[in-house]
Amino acid sequence: MTGGGLGLEEARAHLASQPFSVLLGARLVAFTPEQTVLEIDSRPDLLQQNGYLHGGLLAYAADNALTYAAGTALGPAVLTGGVTIEYLRPGRGRTLRATARVVHAGRRRAVCACDLEMIADDGSSRLCAVAQGTVLAVDGSR
Amino acid sequence: MTGGGLGLEEARAHLASQPFSVLLGARLVAFTPEQTVLEIDSRPDLLQQNGYLHGGLLAYAADNALTYAAGTALGPAVLTGGVTIEYLRPGRGRTLRATARVVHAGRRRAVCACDLEMIADDGSSRLCAVAQGTVLAVDGSR
Amino acid sequence: MTGGGLGLEEARAHLASQPFSVLLGARLVAFTPEQTVLEIDSRPDLLQQNGYLHGGLLAYAADNALTYAAGTALGPAVLTGGVTIEYLRPGRGRTLRATARVVHAGRRRAVCACDLEMIADDGSSRLCAVAQGTVLAVDGSR
Amino acid sequence: MTGGGLGLEEARAHLASQPFSVLLGARLVAFTPEQTVLEIDSRPDLLQQNGYLHGGLLAYAADNALTYAAGTALGPAVLTGGVTIEYLRPGRGRTLRATARVVHAGRRRAVCACDLEMIADDGSSRLCAVAQGTVLAVDGSR
Numbered sequence: 001m002t003g004g005g006l007g008l009e010e011a012r013a014h015l016a017s018q019p020f021s022v023l024l025g026a027r028l029v030a031f032t033p034e035q036t037v038l039e040i041d042s043r044p045d046l047l048q049q050n051g052y053l054h055g056g057l058l059a060y061a062a063d064n065a066l067t068y069a070a071g072t073a074l075g076p077a078v079l080t081g082g083v084t085i086e087y088l089r090p091g092r093g094r095t096l097r098a099t100a101r102v103v104h105a106g107r108r109r110a111v112c113a114c115d116l117e118m119i120a121d122d123g124s125s126r127l128c129a130v131a132q133g134t135v136l137a138v139d140g141s142r
Numbered sequence: 143m144t145g146g147g148l149g150l151e152e153a154r155a156h157l158a159s160q161p162f163s164v165l166l167g168a169r170l171v172a173f174t175p176e177q178t179v180l181e182i183d184s185r186p187d188l189l190q191q192n193g194y195l196h197g198g199l200l201a202y203a204a205d206n207a208l209t210y211a212a213g214t215a216l217g218p219a220v221l222t223g224g225v226t227i228e229y230l231r232p233g234r235g236r237t238l239r240a241t242a243r244v245v246h247a248g249r250r251r252a253v254c255a256c257d258l259e260m261i262a263d264d265g266s267s268r269l270c271a272v273a274q275g276t277v278l279a280v281d282g283s284r
Numbered sequence: 285m286t287g288g289g290l291g292l293e294e295a296r297a298h299l300a301s302q303p304f305s306v307l308l309g310a311r312l313v314a315f316t317p318e319q320t321v322l323e324i325d326s327r328p329d330l331l332q333q334n335g336y337l338h339g340g341l342l343a344y345a346a347d348n349a350l351t352y353a354a355g356t357a358l359g360p361a362v363l364t365g366g367v368t369i370e371y372l373r374p375g376r377g378r379t380l381r382a383t384a385r386v387v388h389a390g391r392r393r394a395v396c397a398c399d400l401e402m403i404a405d406d407g408s409s410r411l412c413a414v415a416q417g418t419v420l421a422v423d424g425s426r
Numbered sequence: 427m428t429g430g431g432l433g434l435e436e437a438r439a440h441l442a443s444q445p446f447s448v449l450l451g452a453r454l455v456a457f458t459p460e461q462t463v464l465e466i467d468s469r470p471d472l473l474q475q476n477g478y479l480h481g482g483l484l485a486y487a488a489d490n491a492l493t494y495a496a497g498t499a500l501g502p503a504v505l506t507g508g509v510t511i512e513y514l515r516p517g518r519g520r521t522l523r524a525t526a527r528v529v530h531a532g533r534r535r536a537v538c539a540c541d542l543e544m545i546a547d548d549g550s551s552r553l554c555a556v557a558q559g560t561v562l563a564v565d566g567s568r
Contacts, residue, residue, distance in 0.1 A: 014191065017191040018189070018190045018191050018196060019186055019187045019188070019189045019190075019196075020187065020188050020189060020190060020195075020196035020198060020199055021190075021196070021198075022187070023165075023187045023188070044161055045161045045162065045164070045165045046161070046162050046165070047160070047161045047162060048160045048161075048162060048163075049156065049159040049160050053162075054160060054162035054163070054202070054206075055205050055206075055209075055222050056162060056163075056201065056202025056203070056205045056206055057162055057202070059198065059201035059202055059204075059205050059225065059227075060196070060198025060199070060201055060202060061198070062201075063197050063198045063201050064196075064197075064198055067197075079229070080197050080229055081228065081229060081507070081535070081560060082226065082227060082228040082229060082508065082537075082560055083201065083226070083227055084224065084225070084226040084227075084368040084416060084510060085201075085224060085225055085226075086223065086224040086387075086395045086416060086418060087221070087222055087223060087224060088387070088388040088395060089388070103370075103372070103411070103414055104372040104373070104411060104414075109507070109562070111370045111372055111414065111508075113414070127387070127388060130387055130388075130395065130397070130416065132368060132370060132414065132416050134370060134507060134508055134560065136535070139534075223365070223393070223418060224366065224395075224418055226368060226510040226558060228529075228537045228558060228560060230529070230530040230537060231530070245512075245514070245553070245556055246514040246515070246553060246556075250423075251365070251420070253366075253512045253514055253556065255556070269529070269530060272529055272530075272537065272539070272558065274510060274512060274556065274558050276365060276366055276418065276512060278393070281392075298475065301475040302473070302474045302475050302480060303470055303471045303472070303473045303474075304471065304472050304473060304474060304479075304480035304482060304483055305474075305480070305482075306471070307449075307471045307472070328445055329445045329446065329448070329449045330445070330446050330449070331444070331445050331446060332444045332445075332446060332447075333440065333443040333444050337446075338444060338446035338447070338486070338490075339489050339490075339493075339506050340446060340447075340485065340486025340487070340489045340490055341446055341486070343482065343485035343486055343488075343489050343509065343511075344480070344482025344483070344485055344486060345482070346485075347481050347482045347485050348480075348481075348482055351481075363513070364481050364513055365512065365513060366510065366511060366512040366513060367485065367510070367511055368508065368509070368510040368511075369485075369508060369509055369510075370507065370508040371505070371506055371507060371508060
């Protein structure tokens, strides 16, 4: 994880070093403690059986957006401790946007919140899940 | 989601109808209320930057294993309400195994638990995350 | 639970019918979907060993504030399905204030968020925990 | 919190130093990593409006049982990071029993699980909630 003085370009380079994020087509479009935004465009291979984005993809997006947001506060070496996601509506639309923010950060632990919205073709957005998570600074002790 | 009298073969056919699960190479190896097991073999494109399975993949596996487990109790039409995952150790090994069970099921709601283990080449297993989730029977009201 | 067209006075009467809430000295000071506020004044018998409000008291406040907030959307008969609370800082101060809001409500399920703050003698506030929860409309099926 | 080589008597003395736990009548009946048990007898002033134990009391019991369980692994100075509780059935019966165990403990963080049961007059038990939580060793950095 990057952060702690790093900028958007460094965070993007870090995301590009996660093969799983590359597989899913995730991109970072903002990277600050107030607003870290990760987006994924809908694709046929990201869907579940009813044609919506799979809930597990939303869980990935929440997990990763929370972790990057925490990185803006805790610095480069962090690990996600836990995440809670509540699903609200089917993931239907053009693009999934996960917007995370740091709720509280100490020296070794940050609690972050994340809204997951679907962006439609006309640019309108619809909240489809909310998440909350804890991220820990790494010192070999997780 | 299938379940409620359905067997492992039907559940596997259902999983095969989720393009995202196919993309990730997920397979169902057990499908009962006491033990619903979803496995994913490690692959280079499922990793994060340090060479471990990405936490978001574990979140997908927990989400889907919990949902299938609930399907054994609630029947074919269910949606996941929420999931909490706690990460314990890096996802290092040959195969990720998510083992879910129904903790309690009413008529319209099931609470399930899931252990996520990594299976090593020698067949030994190591717990790397635990999850808990709620799944709701669908009636158009989520 | 009251709500669904009910006002603050009715909600207060409902809270007064919960002996546990009376024991803890909880009061409702707002009761709308956007802002349902439950307050508890600090007392010696609500503390833990270090002189802060006990975390379990914060958990009670989050649980109840979330449930009342959901009642504004789902109507009089609801039950809390699950709650996640993250502790941020010790509960130190004059009054605990739990402010909950409805994030999303369907016909049978509401997801709510809650901020828990401590109010100091000078009226300043400090966030000490955040919570997220799901509340279900009751129809005998939980 | 006590633990880390301490025994049941020391843990009980610690619980007695929490005025809130004394108010609620909580008692520790076991204190090991595999099984830390906290019990509370039902009383009229612990109920909600329908005559069941208040959900907030169950949340307190889960929170405290998880924290004591973690203390058996992490030692005397710990703070609860976060707790997720899922309610399954009304808290009806003579005694609430919260049984927590350490799922995984590192040097600075423990993840624990907790079952909450109601014990009836005839001694039979019924699961009424499950919880999962994270507890952190204290070093001034929460």
